[in-house]
Amino acid sequence: MYAQLVETGAKHVQSKDEMSPEEREFQEKIDAETKIEPKNWMPEGYRKTLIRQISQHAHSEVVGMLPEGNWLTRAPTLKRKLQLAAKIQDEAGHGLYLYSAMETLGADRDEEIEKLHQGKAKYSSIFNYPTLNWADMGAVGWLVDGAAIINQVVLQRTSYGPYSRAMVRICKEESFHQRQGYQILLDMMREGTDEQKAMVQDAINRLWWPTLMMFGPTDDESPNSQQSMAWKIKRKSNDELRQMFIDQTVPQLELLGCTAPDPELKWNEETGHYDFGEIDWQEFYEVLKGNGPCNRERIKTRKDAIDGGAWVREAAAAYAQKQRAQAA
Amino acid sequence: MAEWSLFEVFVRSKHGLNHKHVGSVHAADAEMAMENARDLYTRRNEGVSIWVVPSNSITASASDEKEVLFDPSDDKVYRHASFYQLPDEVGHM
Ligand SMILES: [Fe+2]
Ligand SMILES: [Fe+2]
Numbered sequence: 001m002y003a004q005l006v007e008t009g010a011k012h013v014q015s016k017d018e019m020s021p022e023e024r025e026f027q028e029k030i031d032a033e034t035k036i037e038p039k040n041w042m043p044e045g046y047r048k049t050l051i052r053q054i055s056q057h058a059h060s061e062v063v064g065m066l067p068e069g070n071w072l073t074r075a076p077t078l079k080r081k082l083q084l085a086a087k088i089q090d091e092a093g094h095g096l097y098l099y100s101a102m103e104t105l106g107a108d109r110d111e112e113i114e115k116l117h118q119g120k121a122k123y124s125s126i127f128n129y130p131t132l133n134w135a136d137m138g139a140v141g142w143l144v145d146g147a148a149i150i151n152q153v154v155l156q157r158t159s160y161g162p163y164s165r166a167m168v169r170i171c172k173e174e175s176f177h178q179r180q181g182y183q184i185l186l187d188m189m190r191e192g193t194d195e196q197k198a199m200v201q202d203a204i205n206r207l208w209w210p211t212l213m214m215f216g217p218t219d220d221e222s223p224n225s226q227q228s229m230a231w232k233i234k235r236k237s238n239d240e241l242r243q244m245f246i247d248q249t250v251p252q253l254e255l256l257g258c259t260a261p262d263p264e265l266k267w268n269e270e271t272g273h274y275d276f277g278e279i280d281w282q283e284f285y286e287v288l289k290g291n292g293p294c295n296r297e298r299i300k301t302r303k304d305a306i307d308g309g310a311w312v313r314e315a316a317a318a319y320a321q322k323q324r325a326q327a328a
Numbered sequence: 329m330a331e332w333s334l335f336e337v338f339v340r341s342k343h344g345l346n347h348k349h350v351g352s353v354h355a356a357d358a359e360m361a362m363e364n365a366r367d368l369y370t371r372r373n374e375g376v377s378i379w380v381v382p383s384n385s386i387t388a389s390a391s392d393e394k395e396v397l398f399d400p401s402d403d404k405v406y407r408h409a410s411f412y413q414l415p416d417e418v419g420h421m
Contacts (some may be wrong), residue, residue, distance in 0.1 A: 039390060093368050100352050156391045313356075320357035
């Protein structure tokens with residue numbers, strides 16, 4: 001999802017008998033749904049995995065502003081521009097809540113951001129796709145934020161207190177994102193010209209599969225997924241979440257009067273779910289490796305923003321120092 | 329962000345309620361911390377008042393001190409109203 005492939009470092013999941021007394025006490029707390037707080041003892045693997053997961057999540061929020069920033073100066077009306085600006089500002093906030101949660105684990109924000117810039121830290125594959133027309137702002141809000149909500153709602157129950165609380169805050173803000181996106185599309189479909197309607201369908205065609213990829217590949221039986229589940233930093237499998245998303249989204253798609261670029265998508269009376277076609281995982285892994293359409297551009301924009309803002313941070317620090325000196 | 333310090337943010341959501349810890353912000357000074365806190369934690373009328381406190385000014389109890397710190401109140405049941413059983417005739421008290 002926003003953290004798609006998180007390495008736990010686990011070779012196998014320990015049974016209670018194999019655990020040290022500390023580890024056992026820790027696992028029992030998690031089993032009893034007691035939140036782990038920053039000052040509590042925790043296994044190194046748990047700490048490191050969480051730092052990886054939360055930083056990936058935070059990077060995704062921050063990089064996720066870029067595809068939308070592309071349309072800020074070209075929004076069709078002042079109203080839409082203000083709404084989009086508010087949504088993007090929320091995403092900046094989400095990044096900050098998450099970086100703060102990550103710092104409670106002893107990680108350093110600058111260091112983690114440096115890893116992103118060096119291509120060592122991941123962020124969600126979805127943000128490496130371009131936003132080519134205004135309807136993309138609708139489709140991103142509806143589909144991408146919709147997928148994010150499915151994932152984040154579950155993460156509100158994650159075992160690490162600060163992460164869970166950040167998720168609660170974030171979830172409160174997300175539904176506005178999805179609704180503003182869907183409304184953009186609905187307006188275009190109901191009141192738009194044929195050309196505008198075609199833009200909506202085009203946006204859906206391009207973003208449909210990359211959105212389904214956001215949930216990550218099918219969980220294997222690897223110790224990695226099992227460990228994340230045992231630690232309750234992952235609470236539902238990728239496939240379960242993806243299915244929930246599809247089941248919830250198809251009726252909305254139909255209400256728009258649009259279609260998905262998947263001939264195999266159809267309701268299955270027996271399972272009570274939608275069946276859907278094969279996802280191109282080759283494409284997913286290529287994007288994760290840095291070879292998506294916009295990977296290089298995204299990282300460059302982030303770096304330029306940090307470098308270009310250096311003088312502002314220096315000036316603020318110098319000003320604060322001067323104020324302190326005058327007060328003394 | 330290394331040259332900036334960390335501030336903890338407390339927000340009073342409504343008049344008459346306590347300030348409650350909501351998170352933290354990095355800032356060059358308290359004034360900037362206040363502005364950042366406003367942008368980050370009160371975008372939707374979440375508060376009527378904000379406190380920002382340098383994080384390093386906070387002394388927190390350690391979790392392994394839990395027993396030393398809180399045990400003394402454990403065995404003092406007589407501090408709770410429910411400890412005092414009164415006959416029904418007394419009614420609500
Ligand atoms: Fe977000
Ligand atoms: Fe969002």
